[in-house]
Amino acid sequence: MYFLVMKMRSSRNILPLLSTMIQRTCKFSALPELTKDRYPNVKRGNYSQIDTKHLNFFKDLLGETRVITDENECLGYNTDWIKANRGYSRCVLKPKSTDEVAAILKFCNENLLAVCPQGGNTGLVGGSVPVFDEIVLSTSLMNRIISLDETSGVLTCEAGCILENLEKYLDEHRLIMPLDLGAKGSCQIGGNVSTNAGGLRLLRYGNLQGTVLGLEAVTANGQILDCMSTLKKDNTGFHLKHLFIGSEGSLGLVTKVSIQCPxxxxxxxxxxxxxESFDKILMVFKRCKHELGEILSSCEAIDADSLAATTDNLNLKSPLEKFPFYMVIETHGSDNGHDEEKLNRFLSSLMEDGTVEDGIATNEPSKMNAVWQLRERITEGLIHDGYVFKYDLSLPLENFYSLVGIMKERVGKDAVRVSGYGHVGDGNVHLNVAVKEFSADVLNKIEPFIYEYTSKLRGSISAEHGIGFRKTKYMHYSKSKEAIDLMKSIKKMMDPKGILNPYKVLPQ
Ligand SMILES: Cc1cc2nc3c(=O)[nH]c(=O)nc-3n(C[C@H](O)[C@H](O)[C@H](O)COP(=O)(O)OP(=O)(O)OC[C@H]3O[C@@H](n4cnc5c(N)ncnc54)[C@H](O)[C@@H]3O)c2cc1C
Structure with missing residues (x-):
């Protein structure tokens, strides 16, 4: 195995691969206060309260074990991954089939019961947990792989399949999923589609709007909508699947997906x-597009504070230290000799002209994984600081990092850490302000300023995480009034009683 050492770096101090982070539950911080108390301006809608008659219906349909009502058992379904939102539902339903989902939604619609669809509950904007007492409809038992066409590379599966399990299955067939993210050990393909998740290799394999070929969804009244095309090209009328890709469970529950796998x-x-500087990151990105060309698969930026969240808080070891900025560049190709030589030539020229100060290159799986851990576990590392105000912005590349410095000045000593990292190849920065505990004062220093700033640059206030519960009132910074009105009309038409994921996505 080849391992290039630049500037005499030793690879031996790279930590062995750690198991996927997200499989561990977040036991490291206290429970957040109830969302209804933290956001008293949001009022519960006029929905029914769940009663014995409703529970009996669900138990008859699903059996006792797939209707969870115990308060402690419900807690995990009520609390989001970053411990920023907590509802108080006392009913979690676990259907195993589309027909069961259809029966549940029909009943909920008729009885005016609000529903919160939930996949792996790794969402970062408060969309996956109830705000009040909405019924949680978990897809975790809908996890069958239905078919794989090895010639076309089209995988068909149920919504509750965990992303990492799909990756393992495809690996046996010499295919990969077109998306990869740090939450892969828990997030589900239905959740990925519903959030239009981006991730680490969007730069190479494109977004889910392109790779999802078809889907099946159940609408609020319990109707099953079969849009399960496995075709790459299908221009027959409106592309209805796009209504569900990225609408975060507000228009229907995605039950099956067909997806193109490379x-x-x-x-x-x-x-x-x-x-040494962010300008140099941009120089490297521009050059790697030209010089690595067709083999470039990922291009990620990490600042020193983000890296420190993994080394300080998670005890990960970094092979490089004391730089203000770091980059991860990955290639996917079909000829190792060719790719290695190309990458080497590229890195050598970056070193020679002083664009890059130091670095390592490797194709040993354990070492590549160790580096990916440093990138993928930043979110987890930051949570150890206390509470994290997370922002996920699309910005023009020249402004990708400018907000981090501005934010450091605005919040000053109130923050434990202000950091920026992300998918530089896609112009998507994750800006984080970590504080000891949630503080409305700090929040007011950040919002709405951060959205106004983004809007002035014609950026997006949510590049890949969605709007969820926490960003609804800021949507107008990225969408026109006419666009929001049309979205509201579509919601009204598809879910007239508003039972699906209320208080989320659309401004109230
Ligand atoms: C460590 C970490 C790293 C992450 N990295 C990335 C990243 O690189 N890129 C990225 O885009 N995101 C990232 N995320 C955010 C998150 O993982 C994604 O949004 C993911 O797609 C959510 O999938 P999930 O199954 O956990 O969905 P959930 O969190 O359960 O739900 C997310 C939203 O989708 C809805 N939903 C879930 N399932 C369905 C369904 N079947 N039908 C209809 N609606 C549904 C929920 O109601 C909710 O609004 C990361 C999160 C963590 C914790």
Whole structure:
């Protein structure tokens, strides 16, 4: 195995691969206060309160074990992954089939019971947990792989399949999922589709609006909508699947997905670089598009404070230290000799002209994984600081990092850490303000300023995490009044009683 050492770096201090972070539950911080108390201006809608008659219906339909009512058992379904939102539902339903989902939604619609669809509950904007006492409809038992066409690479599966399990299954067939994210050990494909998740390789494999070929969804009145095309090209009328990709459970519950899976690359190489300035990150990105061309699969930026969240809080070891910025560059190709040589040539020229100060390159799986841990576990590391105000912005590349400095000045000593990292290849920065505990004062220093700033630059206030509960009132910073009105009309038409994921996505 090849392992290029630049500037005599030793690879031995790279930590062994740690198991996927997200499988551990977040026991490291206290429960957040109830959402209804933290956001007293949001009022419960005029929905029915769940009673014995309703519970009996669900128990008859699903059996006792798939209707969870115990307060402690419900807690995990009520609390989101970053411990920022908590509802108080006392009913979690676990259907196993589309027909069961249809029967549940029909009943809820007729009885005016609000429903919160939930996949892996790794969402970062408060969309996956109830705000008040909405019924949680969990897809976790809908986890069958239905078919795989190895020639076309089209996988068909149920919504509750965990992303990492799909990756493992496809690996046996020399295919990969077109998306990959730090939450892969828990997030489900239905949740990914419903949030239009981006992730680490969007740059190469595109977004789910392109790779999802078809889906099945159940609408609020219990109707099953079969849009399960497995075709790449199908221009027959409106592309209805797009209503469900990224609408965060507000228009229907996604039950099945067909998705185009790329071939597994025969050669994977990775470089981890240390740089002196953000301008140099942009220089490297521009050059790697030209010089690595068709083999470039990922291009990620990490600032020193983000990296420190994994080294300080999670005890990960970084092979590079003391740089203000770092980059992860990955290639996927079919000829290792060719890709290695290309990457080496590229890295050598970056070193020679001083664009990059130091770095390592490797194609050993354990070492590549160790570097990916440093990138993928930043979210987890930051939570150890206390409470994190998370922002997920699309910005023009020249402004990708400018907000981090501005935010440091605005929040000053109130913050434990202000950091920026993200998918530089897609112009998507994750800006985080970590504080010891939630503080409305700090929040007011950040919002709405951060959205006004983003809007002035014609950026997006949510690049990939969605709107969820926490950003509804800021949607107008990225969408026109006419666009929001049309979205509201579509919601009214598809869910006239507003039972699906209320208080989320659309401004009230
Ligand atoms: C460590 C970490 C790293 C992450 N990295 C990324 C990243 O790189 N890119 C990215 O885009 N996101 C990322 N996320 C956010 C999150 O993982 C994604 O949004 C993911 O797609 C959510 O999937 P899930 O199954 O957990 O959905 P959930 O969190 O359960 O739900 C998310 C939303 O979708 C709705 N929903 C879920 N399932 C369905 C369904 N079957 N039908 C209809 N609606 C449904 C929910 O109501 C909710 O509004 C990360 C999160 C963590 C914790």
């Amino acid at each position: 071939p597994k690359p025969k050669a994977v190489n990775l470089a981890f670089l240390g740089l």
